[in-house]
Amino acid sequence: MTRITMTVDGAQVSDDVEPRMLLVQYLREKLGKTGTVIGCDTSNCGACTVHLDGRSVKSCNVLAVQADGAEVTTIEGLATDGQLHPVQEAFRECHGLQCGFCTPGMIMQSIDLLNENPHPTEEEIRLGLEGNLCRCTGYHNIVKAVQYAAREGASS
Ligand code: FES
Incomplete structure (x- = not known):
């Protein structure tokens, strides 16, 4: 041990x-x-x-x-004082999930992506999330959620 x-x-x-x-x-x-x-x-x-x-x-x-x-x-560890992290809020707002199984990883990866690149293009978002698989959504609403978070200035 x-x-x-x-x-x-x-x-x-x-x-x-x-x-x-x-x-x-x-x-x-x-x-x-x-x-x-x-x-x-x-x-x-x-x-x-x-x-x-x-x-x-x-x-x-x-x-x-x-x-x-x-x-x-x-x-x-993302939500504080009962408030969702802005990227969690973006996934909720854009319904960036279906069964939800991939969602924790998607959100953690999206935050890292936005910290590195606060205003990613759609292609950059898709590339940034290529290591995270979703078997329900076809990724459309996940990408929309990251775009929403970027517009709202979400990072960190
Ligand atoms: Fe770690 Fe799939 S459980 S990458």
Whole structure:
């Protein structure tokens, strides 16, 4: 077992974990943060996307021990004081979801995209989200949600 300490959604956590434990397993199984979901477990679908020191990563592709000392933000850490993050609000406003399974990862990736490029073109949005798969919507409303968020000045 290896001792790890990190900040997750603003709270410091510390645990002994197996070195082979994935970050997504740590978040879900040890911390109960089931808002971060597992779609493929092979770094293809993006459903498990979280922010690691401010950048999006697929948490099924990161070992928990690799996040030692880092700051992790999950979908559950976005809303503050009962207010949705502007990108969450944009997805709600544009109905950028259907079954909702891909939504946590889509939102985390969209925030990273908008932080890097606050005014992306449609093509840049589609490219920026290419690592996140949706099997319901055909992506149209997801793209509209990111465009809406960009118009509203959403980032960070
Ligand atoms: Fe991590 Fe699919 S569960 S990319």
